[in-house]
Amino acid sequence: MHSYKRLLVLLSPYKNALFLGAFCLVIASLTNLAVPLYIKKLVDVVMVEKNMALMNNLTLSIAGLFLIQLIFSTAHNYLFDLTEKRAITDFRIKLFKHLHTLSLSFFVKRRTGEIVSRMTNDITTIENIVTDLPATLLQQSIRLFGGIIIITYMNWKLTGLILVLAPVLVVFARTFGRRLKKLSTEIQDKLAVSTTILEENISCIQVVKSFVREHLENQRFGDALEDSYQSAKKRVIISSFFGPSIGFIAFSTSLILLWYGGREVILGAISPGELIAFILYATIIAGPMGSFARLYARVQEGMGASKRVFEILDMEGEVRDTSDAKPIPELSGKVEFDNVRFHYREDQEIIKGIHFTVEPGQTVALVGPSGAGKSTLVQLLHRFYDPISGEIRVDGIPLKTVQLASYWKQIGIVPQETILFGGTILQNIEYAKPGVLKEELIVAAKAANAHNFIMECPDGYETVVGEKGIRLSAGQRQRIAIARAILKNPHILILDEATSALDNESELLIQDALERLMQGRTSFIIAHRLSTIHTADRIIVLDKGMLVESGTHNQLMQKKGLYHKLYTLKSLQMVEETENIVN
Ligand SMILES: Nc1ncnc2c1ncn2[C@@H]1O[C@H](COP(=O)(O)OP(=O)(O)O)[C@@H](O)[C@H]1O
Ligand SMILES: [Mg+2]
Structure with a gap:
């Protein structure tokens, strides 16, 4: 219930609309309750009094009641549903905003699918109960209790009979309804298995063909479908008698009511109109009983979903601005690591006390x-994570005391692999500096060796990339990332294996662009091919989270330590690679 209270908070900005909606709902429900009373009178007037004028009046009144019900139900539906859509839209936006306050650790710990499911399916489940719960409770309570009060007043014996018979119908419907629903879910899940196999077969069609595994795949797909057929069969067995049985029970119940009521009419205890009214009230009362049960199941689902969503909403980013964080001034780019220690999980220290200084x-x-x-x-330097102990300083300022955004504006990273946003090439580069002049953007693209290939694309800079557009090679995407980094013009630059996923030709083009990008900035490069490292001012050698050597290429080669070993190993590897290319 606690999470439901929090859901209600979402609705609080729309209190007025909801109160008005609730008012309309009450009017509509009361009108609905009044109709059988008028019908009772109508029947008695026709059958007992045979009064034509009164009959006409009563018919008009009933029509009036229907009209009132139409107007107020419409108003109530409109107000409640619209409020619900508005509140849920706000909530989705709020959650998305909240995601951006969470640290990298949140995202790397979870699968994308899980996060997306919480943001979409779970919210849809919540959407189904947020206003429905109070509306249904209100509406059905009025019908149930109002109905019972009216008929008890009319004839308590018949009321007793209805109260015994109606739950029988409800329990029967619920029991089998639940079983049917469970089977439906089961069928869906089993069908999903076969869909996965289908998708795999389409995307791996080359592998299937080349290994001549059609037979095996047919078997797999067939088994999965057979499995869902078995569940479907069970469902068919239940559903074929379910509908007719419900009908049978409903008719039998009415028949008992009619028989007993008929006796009362013949004995003169009630009028024919009262009997008709009783039967109408019986259906009005049975409605809420069924819907309370359904509502309960939906509320359970909704509570589970809101728990998962609020869990995200309650999380705080681990890396965030402290209350006294200050914007960092324009950097010159001095970087100090002071006995920095870090782990992702308590039991496994990843960075074990690292100490070094890098000049601007x-x-x-x-x-x-x-x-x-x-x-x-x-990533620690970028402050995607904070050290467990020790301190990282830029220009002598501890990173923990600065405002993240002001720091992140001055640091750039080109990762191993770049994923572009859907949209045009221009939009992807411009991401670094929205609204930049096209001339400036082209200068950056040229420096990144990207301009030429962009001009060869069908629409130049306006070419759409990604699923609905052209597919760029890894090297082309990297060059777009570099253009973006050039446009950002950071004081500290990080290249984390920016060229290692590329073939030799693209690597040359990128190497050239990177060298231009590194000029005049403090740069950290992690490179997999050691030839690119020769020219570095300083080489830091890490092993198992410790700084084991540092110095220039020549110094480290003379030392004949880990760097020497790695270098000779890689050089040999490179000779082989080159030979392979030549051959
Ligand atoms: N998000 C993470 N959660 C837990 N462990 C991680 C995570 N990222 C990296 N590691 C672990 O930290 C260690 C160092 O990883 P990394 O910094 O990526 O090494 P390198 O870049 O030198 O190859 C590895 O043992 C890796 O398994
Ligand atoms: Mg790495």
Whole structure:
């Protein structure tokens, strides 16, 4: 219930609309309750009094009641549904905004699918109960209790009979309804398995063909479908008798009511009109009983969903501005790591006390075996994470005391692989500096060696990339990322294996662009091909989270330590690679 209260807070800005809606709902429900009373009178007038004028009046009154019901139900539906849509739209926007306050750690710990599902499916589930719950409760309570009060007043014996019979119908419908719903979900899930197989087969069609595995795949798909057929069969068995049985029980119940009521009429205890009214009230009362049960199931679902959504909303970014954080002034780019320690999980220290200083404008190469902690180190420098202990300072200012946004404006990162947003090439480059003059953007693209290939695209800079547009090669995407970084013009630059996913030709083009990009900035490069590291001012060698060596290429080669070993190993590898290309 606690999370439901929080959901109600979402509705609070729209209190007035909701109160008006609730008012209309009450009027419509009361009108609905009044109709059988008029019908009772009508029947008695026709059958007992045989009064034509009164009959006409009563018919008109009933028509009037229907009209009132029409108007107020419409108003209530409109007000409630619209408020619900508005509140949920606000909520979705709020959640999306909140996502951006969360730290990188939140995103790397979870699968994309899970986050997306919370943002979409769970909210849709919430949407289904947020205003429905109070509306249904109100409406059905009026019908149930109002109905019972009226008929008890008319004849308590018949009322007792209705109160015994109606739940039988409801329990029967609920029991089988639930079973049917469970089977439907089961069928959906099993069909989803076959859909996955279908998708896999389409995307891996080359593999299937080349390994001549059609037979196996047919078998897999067939098994999955057979499985869902078995569930479907169970569902058919239940559903074929379910509908008719409900009908049978409903008619039998009415028949019992009619028989008993008929006796009362013959004995003169009630009028024929009263009997008709009773039967009408019986259906009015049975309605809420069924819908309370359904509502309960939906509320359970909705509560589960809102718990998951509020869990995200209650999270705070681990890396965030402290209350006294200050904007960082324009940087010259001095970087100090002071005994920095870091772990992702308590039991596994990844950075084990690292200490170094880099002067403004220097190029630093980070070298080390894979898993040594190179990427982690630069992510700490970018302040995607905060160190567990120790301090990172830029221009002597501890990173923890600065406003994130002011720092992030001055640091740039080109990752190993670039994923572009849907949209045009221009929009993707402009992301670094919205509203930039096209001339400036082209200068950046030229410096990134991207201009030529962009001009060859069908619509030049306006070419749409991604799913609905052209597919760019990894090298082309990297060059767009570099153009973006050039446009951002950061004082500190990080290149995390920016060229390692590329073939030799693209690498040459990118290497050239990168060298231009690094000029005049403090740069950290993690490169997988060591030839690119020769020219660095300083090489820092990491191993198992520790700084094991540092110096220039020549110094480290003389030392004959880890760098020497890695270098000779990689050089040999490169000779082989070159030979392969030549051959
Ligand atoms: N998000 C993460 N959560 C937990 N462990 C991680 C995460 N990212 C990296 N690691 C671990 O940290 C260690 C260093 O990783 P990384 O910094 O990527 O190394 P490198 O870039 O030198 O190859 C590895 O053992 C890796 O498994
Ligand atoms: Mg790495």
